[in-house]
Amino acid sequence: xxxxxxxxxxxxxxxxxxxxxxxxxxxxxxxxxxxxxxxxxxxxxxxxxxxxxxxxxxxxxxxxxxxxxxxxxxxxxxxxxxxxxxxxxxxxxxxxxxxxxxxxxxxxxxxxxxxxxxxxxxxxxxxxxxxxxxxxxxxxxxxxxxxxxxxxxxxxxxxxxxxxxxxxxxxxxxxxxxxxxxxxxxxxxxxxxxxxxxxxxxxxxxxxxxxxxxxxxxxxxxxxxxxxxxxxxxxxxxxxxxxxxxxxx
Amino acid sequence: xxxxxxxxxxxxxxxxxxxxxxxxxxxxxxxxxxxxxxxxxxxxxxxxxxxxxxxxxxxxxxxxxxxxxxxxxxxxxxxxxxxxxxxxxxxxxxxxxxxxxxxxxxxxxxxxxxxxxxxxxxxxxxxxxxxxxxxxxxxxxxxxxxxxxxxxxxxxxxxxxxxxxxxxxxxxxxxxxxxxxxxxxxxxxxxxxxxxxxxxxxxxxxxxxxxxxxxxxxxxxxxxxxxxxxxxx
Amino acid sequence: xxxxxxxxxxxxxxxxxxxxxxxxxxxxxxxxxxxxxxxxxxxxxxxxxxxxxxxxxxxxxxxxxxxxxxxxxxxxxxxxxxxxxxxxxxxxxxxxxxxxxxxxxxxxxxxxxxxxxxxxxxxxxxxxxxxxxxxxxxxxxxxxxxxxxxxxxxxxxxxxxxxxxxxxxxxxxxxxxxxxxxxxxxxxxxxxxxxxxxxxxxxxxxxxxxxxxxxxxxxxxxxx
Numbered sequence: 001x002x003x004x005x006x007x008x009x010x011x012x013x014x015x016x017x018x019x020x021x022x023x024x025x026x027x028x029x030x031x032x033x034x035x036x037x038x039x040x041x042x043x044x045x046x047x048x049x050x051x052x053x054x055x056x057x058x059x060x061x062x063x064x065x066x067x068x069x070x071x072x073x074x075x076x077x078x079x080x081x082x083x084x085x086x087x088x089x090x091x092x093x094x095x096x097x098x099x100x101x102x103x104x105x106x107x108x109x110x111x112x113x114x115x116x117x118x119x120x121x122x123x124x125x126x127x128x129x130x131x132x133x134x135x136x137x138x139x140x141x142x143x144x145x146x147x148x149x150x151x152x153x154x155x156x157x158x159x160x161x162x163x164x165x166x167x168x169x170x171x172x173x174x175x176x177x178x179x180x181x182x183x184x185x186x187x188x189x190x191x192x193x194x195x196x197x198x199x200x201x202x203x204x205x206x207x208x209x210x211x212x213x214x215x216x217x218x219x220x221x222x223x224x225x226x227x228x229x230x231x232x233x234x235x236x237x238x239x240x241x242x243x244x245x246x247x248x249x
Numbered sequence: 250x251x252x253x254x255x256x257x258x259x260x261x262x263x264x265x266x267x268x269x270x271x272x273x274x275x276x277x278x279x280x281x282x283x284x285x286x287x288x289x290x291x292x293x294x295x296x297x298x299x300x301x302x303x304x305x306x307x308x309x310x311x312x313x314x315x316x317x318x319x320x321x322x323x324x325x326x327x328x329x330x331x332x333x334x335x336x337x338x339x340x341x342x343x344x345x346x347x348x349x350x351x352x353x354x355x356x357x358x359x360x361x362x363x364x365x366x367x368x369x370x371x372x373x374x375x376x377x378x379x380x381x382x383x384x385x386x387x388x389x390x391x392x393x394x395x396x397x398x399x400x401x402x403x404x405x406x407x408x409x410x411x412x413x414x415x416x417x418x419x420x421x422x423x424x425x426x427x428x429x430x431x432x433x434x435x436x437x438x439x440x441x442x443x444x445x446x447x448x449x450x451x452x453x454x455x456x457x458x459x460x461x462x463x464x465x466x467x468x469x470x471x472x473x474x475x476x477x478x479x480x481x482x
Numbered sequence: 483x484x485x486x487x488x489x490x491x492x493x494x495x496x497x498x499x500x501x502x503x504x505x506x507x508x509x510x511x512x513x514x515x516x517x518x519x520x521x522x523x524x525x526x527x528x529x530x531x532x533x534x535x536x537x538x539x540x541x542x543x544x545x546x547x548x549x550x551x552x553x554x555x556x557x558x559x560x561x562x563x564x565x566x567x568x569x570x571x572x573x574x575x576x577x578x579x580x581x582x583x584x585x586x587x588x589x590x591x592x593x594x595x596x597x598x599x600x601x602x603x604x605x606x607x608x609x610x611x612x613x614x615x616x617x618x619x620x621x622x623x624x625x626x627x628x629x630x631x632x633x634x635x636x637x638x639x640x641x642x643x644x645x646x647x648x649x650x651x652x653x654x655x656x657x658x659x660x661x662x663x664x665x666x667x668x669x670x671x672x673x674x675x676x677x678x679x680x681x682x683x684x685x686x687x688x689x690x691x692x693x694x695x696x697x698x699x700x701x702x703x704x705x706x
Contacts, residue, residue: 084702140653147650150640153260160636163699164650167629170695171654178657178684244263299566300706322572333567335495337502349491350571352484376502392567 019227026224029217036210037061058116060211064218065109066134070172071222072102073141077169080162092158093237095165096148097229099141101222106138129180136175140168250275250400250431251296256305258291258455265291267455268305275399278422278432280446282439284479288455289435293404296433297327309400323351325400326393330408332385333392336378340369340388343377344395351396363391367421383414390421403434407441419445439475443468453478485577492568492581493588496555500589506554510593514547515600522604536605537666541659543597544619545626548590549648552630555586556638569704579631579700583693586634587627594619607670614669618662621685625658626651628693635703654692661685 037060076098083091113131114124125131144164151157251273258266266288273279283289294300295307298318307314309321327333334343341360348356364370367387369380377385386406393401403422407415422432422445435452436442442449443463449471451459458478461471500506521539525532559565568578598612598619630651637647661681668678 136653136656143650143653146646147636147640150642150646153639156639159702159705160639163632163636163702167632167692167695167699168654171657171692174657174684174688175653178660181680294706297570299569319572319574322570325570327570329563329566331563331566333563333570335499335564337499338495342498346491346495347567347571350488350568350573352572 019224019231022220022224022227026217026220029220033060033214033217037214042204042206058112060214061218062109062112062116063211064215065105065112066130067215068218068222069102069105069109069134069137071219072098072105073137073165073169073172075226076102076165080165083158083162089154089158089237090234092161093230093233095158095161097226097233099144099165101225101229103138103141103145105222106134106141110134110138129176132179133172133176137168137172140171144168250277250310251433252306252308254306256292256295256307257303258288258295258300259303265455266295269452269455269457271450271457273431273433275431276429277448278446279434279448279450280442281433281435281450281452282437282442282475283435283452284437287452289437289452290404292452293327293329293402293433293435296402297325298322323396324398325402326396326398328386328389328393328401328403328406330405332377332389334377334385334388337376339374339376340364340380341373343388344392347392348395353396359395363394367391368417381414382409383411383417386410386414386418387421390418399429399431401430401432403432405436406434407436407438415441439472440468443471451475451478485574488573488577489581489584492578493585496582496585497588499558506551507589507593509554510547510551510589511596513550514543514593514597517543517546518597518601518604532605533607533670536601536607536670537663539605540597540601540615540666541622541663543601544590544594544622545652545655545659547593547597548623548626548630549651551589551593552586552627552634552651553637553644553647555582555589555631556634557643560638565704575701575704576697578704579697582635583627583631583696586631587623590626591620591623594623611669615666618665618669621689622658622662624693625662625685625689626655628689628696629654632696632700632703635700657684657688661688
């Protein structure tokens with residue numbers, strides 16, 4: 001019958017062996033990434049002070065961090081579209097899980113970026129494009145969570161959340177563009193045309209390799225976290241469905 | 250006129266309507282009685298296209314609710330226990346506004362006609378907030394009839410009305426003008442159900458427990474049946 | 483075309499209700515004025531040339547007052563159950579959205595235009611800037627109203643409705659505010675148009691794209 005459908009869909013294939021494997025692989029790769037980034041990667045040639053050289057290494061974590069946040073929000077927006085079309089509750093679960101993870105990375109990105117900024121630009125914060133967009137994005141997705149918690153009806157909540165996450169994601173590039181038309185002092189390391197960055201550095205081949213390794217590791221980290229979070233979300237929804245069935249018999 | 254087959258409505262995992270099958274012929278006046286929480290309002294809202302069925306089929310005048318909601322909306326008039334009126338506007342302004350939404354021809358004439366029919370002519374320029382509850386219900390009926398819908402849905406229209414106002418309402422509903430209309434009304438007042446409807450159905454716990462024609466029963470029997478089905482098992 | 487007639491009917495109805503009660507426009511006007519006053523006092527001691535702040539203050543006032551108007555619009559409908567009256571009628575949901583959005587835009591624009599003279603006087607600007615500032619105000623208002631109408635339709639279903647709307651809306655309309663402030667600043671400081679042309683493009687494109695998106699998504703928000 002109808003309501004059983006809700007519950008059946010809340011299952012994931014028994015994930016234990018898969019997830020354990022994933023945990024181990026991700027863990028090992030992260031250790032590798034840390035070793036590579038902090039130890040093995042060479043200093044970039046054009047940075048003057050030792051502080052700057054050490055501080056530069058955050059680049060291996062900070063940029064993948066930003067990438068994962070962006071990916072998480074993208075996945076959520078796509079999940080939103082899928083929910084509105086297919087109306088299966090799983091997509092709503094994917095959306096909220098992804099945004100929570102994205103928000104976590106977003107927060108870490110803002111904090112770690114700030115820590116890097118102090119020795120490099122001599123300020124904890126500055127209103128430049130990437131940083132400001134990240135901050136506004138943070139506010140948007142915190143708003144998303146607030147919206148969710150303010151709505152009781154689960155179908156309505158899923159619908160509203162989907163609409164909001166799609167609009168928010170589409171708005172991010174517009175916000176970035178708007179803010180970018182102001183001064184920028186963020187290092188424009190990748191794809192920077194006309195952006196005068198302070199603190200930019202040369203990308204030698206080894207540095208590139210380490211960077212992409214870290215990028216891949218972080219993406220895997222995202223996938224792992226998503227699986228964990230999603231599983232928890234689906235299980236809790238299943239519990240809720242069962243509880244309601246028992247209560248309202 | 251109204252065909253409901255196996256209608257199920259669930260909110261999350263909670264079943265409110267558990268498989269309703271009901272048939273209302275054109276021109277029939279059917280009342281649906283049931284205790285609070287039986288699903289009466291939910292049923293009416295689904296018929297009024299304000300809510301979607303979880304499963305089952307609902308046809309109004311041969312049109313499927315899910316497929317042609319716009320066509321269905323033109324066919325129904327709803328009188329809810331909330332007025333759906335704009336308190337700050339006058340009675341006439343309310344009717345004229347809805348007349349525009351329903352593409353009613355010659356709105357002013359039609360509005361006047363209805364206002365006279367429900368006995369509100371003379372107060373049509375006063376804000377609805379100054380009307381009594383009974384008057385507001387009468388205006389709501391006028392609004393529901395603006396576009397001359399073949400189907401009239403009423404959700405506990407006697408709520409908040411005293412005996413006299415309810416009697417006026419009943420008289421209004423049974424006027425010859427409405428004779429060709431199909432009417433489905435819910436209430437938890439057995440007296441009105443028995444007095445106004447040609448057919449009475451008892452809705453309990455999301456299901457129709459009992460149906461009968463008014464001609465084949467009387468108030469006492471009906472009450473007995475109601476108590477039997479409505480009492481907690 | 484009958485759609486246009488219905489859009490107009492919805493706008494006219496909102497206008498009629500407002501004229502009877504005068505609750506929203508009055509509050510918005512006073513609020514916007516207060517914002518301008520408060521900013522004036524707050525910055526008087528620290529800022530040499532207040533004119534640098536002027537565009538920002540104007541748009542903060544318009545935005546905050548606009549939020550007020552946006553929430554009130556749907557709250558009134560929902561509380562009286564009249565939103566269902568609209569949904570019940572054989573009216574396209576998109577038509578309802580456009581009627582509501584244009585009504586909102588009208589209210590906010592009216593407030594913005596009424597505020598302008600006060601603004602010009604308090605900041606000691608030349609009256610010649612008013613027509614251009616008015617045009618910018620209209621464009622910005624449309625940007626606010628598009629997503630604003632959609633989000634207020636969402637927020638009205640929650641308990642903390644008046645607080646939730648700004649939280650949801652502000653981050654998304656940053657491009658509108660930035661563009662509007664930049665353009666207003668250019669008008670006040672007499673900057674040649676070519677320098678700020680991109681901001682106008684951004685504002686117009688945002689207005690159109692997000693109004694269309696909101697129009698498309700409105701259906702999902704009001705369905706049951």
